[in-house]
Amino acid sequence: KEKVEITKEQQALMKVIADAYNRHQIPQDVAKKLLQDQYSAEENFLLLTEMATSQVQVLVEFTKNIPGFLSLNHEDQIALLKGSAVEAMFLRSAQVFSKKMPNGHNEVLEDRIRRSGISEEFMTPMFNFYKSIGVLHMVQEEQALLTAITILTPDRPYVKDQQAVERLQEPMLDLLRKLCVLQHPQKPQYFACLLGRLTELRTLNYYHAEMLTSWRMNDHKFTPLLCEIWDVE
Numbered sequence: 001k002e003k004v005e006i007t008k009e010q011q012a013l014m015k016v017i018a019d020a021y022n023r024h025q026i027p028q029d030v031a032k033k034l035l036q037d038q039y040s041a042e043e044n045f046l047l048l049t050e051m052a053t054s055q056v057q058v059l060v061e062f063t064k065n066i067p068g069f070l071s072l073n074h075e076d077q078i079a080l081l082k083g084s085a086v087e088a089m090f091l092r093s094a095q096v097f098s099k100k101m102p103n104g105h106n107e108v109l110e111d112r113i114r115r116s117g118i119s120e121e122f123m124t125p126m127f128n129f130y131k132s133i134g135v136l137h138m139v140q141e142e143q144a145l146l147t148a149i150t151i152l153t154p155d156r157p158y159v160k161d162q163q164a165v166e167r168l169q170e171p172m173l174d175l176l177r178k179l180c181v182l183q184h185p186q187k188p189q190y191f192a193c194l195l196g197r198l199t200e201l202r203t204l205n206y207y208h209a210e211m212l213t214s215w216r217m218n219d220h221k222f223t224p225l226l227c228e229i230w231d232v233e
């Protein structure tokens with residue numbers, strides 16, 4: 001049985017990533033807000049664009065703390081952020097959705113999201129992803145590393161120096177692999193399972209633009225930042 005050990009520098013890396021992730025948490029209040037009241041499709045769309053806009057800002061701050069990210073070619077930094085923003089948002093949404101809440105609240109939250117204005121056809125893939133994240137019961141460190149690994153995906157569109165991105169992603173993957181072995185010794189496939197979620201995440205990326213334009217309302221308005229990141233308008 002291979003003895004898995006986290007080295008000193010891996011401990012330091014974990015601390016940097018976990019602290020950055022915890023510092024840049026989106027206020028969990030979107031779930032609370034949704035539980036408080038039933039909103040119209042227009043109000044929900046506005047809530048989504050507000051939450052998504054602040055989440056992109058949070059994501060940029062988090063990314064700046066990933067060791068080596070700021071030494072990447074500047075166009076590549078933008079390409080990585082642009083390429084991962086939607087996935088990071090769905091990953092964050094899945095983590096919000098998976099939080100255990102008092103009895104019945106999770107069901108109400110699901111119902112509010114189902115009736116928020118998103119068209120029916122996207123519900124199944126979206127909730128399948130949320131539930132597949134939920135059953136993993138990820139710890140904060142795993143969530144933080146998974147987000148960093150998603151951002152450091154070398155094969156995003158327009159990335160020029162993919163090797164440089166691989167060199168940053170590799171230590172994150174190695175650390176996450178060790179963490180999974182230590183945190184979930186009874187689930188040897190756990191690490192592979194986490195990476196499988198990233199593949200599922202990419203499919204949501206694919207639906208994203210259509211989910212927006214098919215939101216049950218006319219005249220979808222976006223913030224300038226979302227126009228940049230979401231390739232809309």
Ligand SMILES: O=C(NC1CCCCC1)[C@H](C1CCCCC1)n1c(-c2ccc(-n3cccn3)nc2)nc2cc(F)c(F)cc21
Pocket residue numbers: 026030031034044045047048051052055089090092093094096097098109112113116118208209211212
């Ligand atoms: O605000 C949300 N997510 C944020 C984004 C930033 C980080 C934190 C969460 C939304 C929310 C906006 C109001 C209506 C109802 C949905 N949300 C979503 C969601 C739904 C659809 C989309 N779409 C993206 C393109 C088209 N649709 N994105 C996120 N899933 C959620 C899961 C929760 F537990 C949950 F609580 C909210 C969630």
